[in-house]
Amino acid sequence: xxxxxxxxxxxxxxxxxxxxxxxxxxxxxxxxxxxxxxxxxxxxxxxxxxxxxxxxxxxxxxxxxxxxxxxxxxxxxxxxxxxxxxxxxxxxxxxxxxxxxxxxxxxxxxxxxxxxxxxxxxxxxxxxxxxxxxxxxxxxxxxxxxxxxxxxxxxxxxxxxxxxxxxxxxxxxxxxxxxxxxxxxxxxxxxxxxxxxxxxxxxxxxxxxxxxxxxxxxxxxxxxxxxxxxxxxxxxxxxxxxxxxxxxxxxxxxxxxxxxxxxxxxxxxxxxxxxxxxxxxxxxxxxxxxxxxxxxxxxxxxxxxxxxxxxxxxxxxxxx
Amino acid sequence: xxxxxxxxxxxxxxxxxxxxxxxxxxxxxxxxxxxxxxxxxxxxxxxxxxxxxxxxxxxxxxxxxxxxxxxxxxxxxxxxxxxxxxxxxxxxxxxxxxxxxxxxxxxxxxxxxxxxxxxxxxxxxxxxxxxxxxxxxxxxxxxxxxxxxxxxxxxxxxxxxxxxxxxxxxxxxxxxxxxxxxxxxxxxxxxxxxxxxxxxxxxxxxxxxxxxxxxxxxxxxxxxxxxxxxxxxxxxxxxxxxxxxxxxxxxxxxxxxxxxxxxxxxxxxxxxxxxxxxxxxxxxxxxxxxxxxxxxxxxxxxxxxxxxxxxxxxxxxxxxxx
Numbered sequence: 001x002x003x004x005x006x007x008x009x010x011x012x013x014x015x016x017x018x019x020x021x022x023x024x025x026x027x028x029x030x031x032x033x034x035x036x037x038x039x040x041x042x043x044x045x046x047x048x049x050x051x052x053x054x055x056x057x058x059x060x061x062x063x064x065x066x067x068x069x070x071x072x073x074x075x076x077x078x079x080x081x082x083x084x085x086x087x088x089x090x091x092x093x094x095x096x097x098x099x100x101x102x103x104x105x106x107x108x109x110x111x112x113x114x115x116x117x118x119x120x121x122x123x124x125x126x127x128x129x130x131x132x133x134x135x136x137x138x139x140x141x142x143x144x145x146x147x148x149x150x151x152x153x154x155x156x157x158x159x160x161x162x163x164x165x166x167x168x169x170x171x172x173x174x175x176x177x178x179x180x181x182x183x184x185x186x187x188x189x190x191x192x193x194x195x196x197x198x199x200x201x202x203x204x205x206x207x208x209x210x211x212x213x214x215x216x217x218x219x220x221x222x223x224x225x226x227x228x229x230x231x232x233x234x235x236x237x238x239x240x241x242x243x244x245x246x247x248x249x250x251x252x253x254x255x256x257x258x259x260x261x262x263x264x265x266x267x268x269x270x271x272x273x274x275x276x277x278x279x280x281x282x283x284x285x286x287x288x289x290x291x292x293x294x295x296x297x298x299x300x301x302x303x304x305x306x307x308x309x310x311x312x313x314x315x316x317x318x319x320x
Numbered sequence: 321x322x323x324x325x326x327x328x329x330x331x332x333x334x335x336x337x338x339x340x341x342x343x344x345x346x347x348x349x350x351x352x353x354x355x356x357x358x359x360x361x362x363x364x365x366x367x368x369x370x371x372x373x374x375x376x377x378x379x380x381x382x383x384x385x386x387x388x389x390x391x392x393x394x395x396x397x398x399x400x401x402x403x404x405x406x407x408x409x410x411x412x413x414x415x416x417x418x419x420x421x422x423x424x425x426x427x428x429x430x431x432x433x434x435x436x437x438x439x440x441x442x443x444x445x446x447x448x449x450x451x452x453x454x455x456x457x458x459x460x461x462x463x464x465x466x467x468x469x470x471x472x473x474x475x476x477x478x479x480x481x482x483x484x485x486x487x488x489x490x491x492x493x494x495x496x497x498x499x500x501x502x503x504x505x506x507x508x509x510x511x512x513x514x515x516x517x518x519x520x521x522x523x524x525x526x527x528x529x530x531x532x533x534x535x536x537x538x539x540x541x542x543x544x545x546x547x548x549x550x551x552x553x554x555x556x557x558x559x560x561x562x563x564x565x566x567x568x569x570x571x572x573x574x575x576x577x578x579x580x581x582x583x584x585x586x587x588x589x590x591x592x593x594x595x596x597x598x599x600x601x602x603x604x605x606x607x608x609x610x611x612x613x614x615x616x617x618x619x620x621x622x623x624x625x626x627x628x629x630x631x632x633x634x635x636x637x638x639x640x641x642x
Binding site: 026044046049054059060063065067069084085088089093095098100101103104133134157 | 380382411412413414415416417421423424425430431433434435438440441442443444445446447448449450452453459471472475476478479482483637638639640641642
């Protein structure tokens, strides 16, 4: 049985199911989510002081003491006040202590723009975290993927960050009633095609699919790949598609500099077997490298969309 | 407080073990056998030992960059500690951590930490775990006067007080954050006064008096186990040595100040106390205890030297838990 629910609802279902399954899971966030408080009580689901640095560190200490904390930063914006704990502690602590204890922690954060919230509340900084060793991270694009990946992330024995696109929170999609999980590190081919590969992240998966519809009418068959998890990254699925089509567009809502798009491009071009199959330079479609502005005319100009993705696909098709 | 002579001698043995371990670590660091840096706890031993003597094995602590004393006081193995300093495979962290990252989760030692104030919220999370578990465990955060100026201290105390977490915050106020005096850096000279902002007890003790430290810790532990919430204990103490053992490490502390504190040495004080009590510690017994400690430190060095370095390919192990 499947039904249609939103990404936000899918995420909540994942938390409820996992908290029912494992009593070692508890939840900290500024403002406690009512559906969780109702089911699990105020001891396990705590609305906290606004102290993300402390919450992030407390997750580490509780995880090292046999619990499986979920820390919801809410907007990724607020993770930055906790960066000491993320960078100096969470990402390194398992390795630094010689692997003697596991630190199963889920950190959640919304990312992305498009909701007219201006620079501080419209960020997609996942590549800053990807640059650290020791953190896994997911970036789902559908309700189905959100639920399946979150459940796996909660069961993982490492710190995992779930980046969840603000634009997609209300997006509805089919989710089965039955239990399922999605492994980390497995990309999903959202649409099969033969002429050009579009590797897209989060909201841009949907823009890429819309671009693919347009391109199909022009006689261009686009394949759309969603990596779904940023660490580990499924390089092989991406490379296999690139070898098949020989032409690649990478679409990311973040800016290009040292972004996930740069990592994906490098994974494609540094692999000799894949490089030999390329018929055109890999092209990136990213946000402009600016803080995200407020006014609609400015914000819309800064972000990539289906039109920019389609234009990039046409450009790589035109290359010889 | 009534502490049996046996327990007092055990406290002395642990304090002297910290001192001899670090004297050797310093020597071997300067000789080039130990890498990076070494921060010595010498002079502050009464704090770690006095507090940890009030704890059970399953109670948890977290330490600082000056962490050897807390490890030893909580019961860490000298061989594995020294092997870690020597960068060997048999070390606590398999050679991945060194002096500033020794941890032993099996004895509730959640690690030394290279970031000032970095451990305070982590151990507060262990306190939350203890509260959720409901078995009466407590958690202790060791930190210095410098860390009491940093955000994690204030965020963590607020949360622990608001939630009545079973926490003991132990400030080792050694008057200097590297070469910046507490007199200049702290808005109030008593860190304990900061407890008032969080509605919890703030206790000042002579950190070089092990009995005073132990008594304050015992009270705080009882309060935490009873579910009454955290206590902030400020131990006024002093490091005998420079910030690190690096020979070029500057030390601007006034000589008169150093001399005055050397006279308040916590080990000398405990030895004098025990010798003053009929039949509790003779000079011969003290010498024998010290010799035994020196032998253990020597054995730890031998263990470290006999241990292999980790193979280069181990560098990619343990980035993630399997």
